[in-house]
Amino acid sequence: MKRLFLVLVLLPATVWAASSVRLDSSPHDPRDLASLQAGAATYVNYCLGCHGLQYMRYKSLVDIGLNEAQIKEYLLFTGEKVGDMIKAVQDPKEAKSWFGVVPPDLSVVARSRGADWLYTYLRTFYRDSKTVTGWNNVVFPNVAMPHALWHLQGERGLDPKTHRFTEISKGSMSAPEYDRTVRDLVNFLVYVGEPAAQSRKVIGIITLIVLVVLFFPLTYWLKKEFWKDVK
Numbered sequence: 001m002k003r004l005f006l007v008l009v010l011l012p013a014t015v016w017a018a019s020s021v022r023l024d025s026s027p028h029d030p031r032d033l034a035s036l037q038a039g040a041a042t043y044v045n046y047c048l049g050c051h052g053l054q055y056m057r058y059k060s061l062v063d064i065g066l067n068e069a070q071i072k073e074y075l076l077f078t079g080e081k082v083g084d085m086i087k088a089v090q091d092p093k094e095a096k097s098w099f100g101v102v103p104p105d106l107s108v109v110a111r112s113r114g115a116d117w118l119y120t121y122l123r124t125f126y127r128d129s130k131t132v133t134g135w136n137n138v139v140f141p142n143v144a145m146p147h148a149l150w151h152l153q154g155e156r157g158l159d160p161k162t163h164r165f166t167e168i169s170k171g172s173m174s175a176p177e178y179d180r181t182v183r184d185l186v187n188f189l190v191y192v193g194e195p196a197a198q199s200r201k202v203i204g205i206i207t208l209i210v211l212v213v214l215f216f217p218l219t220y221w222l223k224k225e226f227w228k229d230v231k
Contacts, residue, residue: 023114023119033065035187036191040075041075106192121137125137125150154170
């Protein structure tokens, strides 16, 4: 009970702290298969080295429009099989020695953090010589993770007075292109967090329609039964 009380007391403060940085609205769309496929490619090329998806198999990606041949050609690079779970390449012990913490699994990160948080987080890294990795983040100050996508976005600094980003070096992508890449990656992580989300919504709508269809005739029949002897 004491623990529950502490959670209830501290939760509002935690929520307030998490929302103290304005989050940009994520423009993801789980129905966009092309975006999901692009996000999967970005994840495998830039995130899988440290972060796994332990609740997802490569074979499950057929649900976003890829066939097994495409999965083998574009998403498998180190001898994995299509039926294998999507596990991080890096050894957790080595990762902890390098970053101080074990990189978290990203299976449900979009559900725990939220799509808006992820979208903003991946776009607000900046150079910081005071950190071990040389990187920092506006949404997650002093984060142990370096900016894995900096070759795409470029290097930026943060003006301590205006809190605006300054360009240090250009990346291989323009700002709109980088935002689309992040959007696709977030879209993929949202899908991974609940692959059956779209099916669940469709089933929910159908269930409500069926209940409505059954409810009104039954209600009308009961009304007639109750009032049949009343003139």
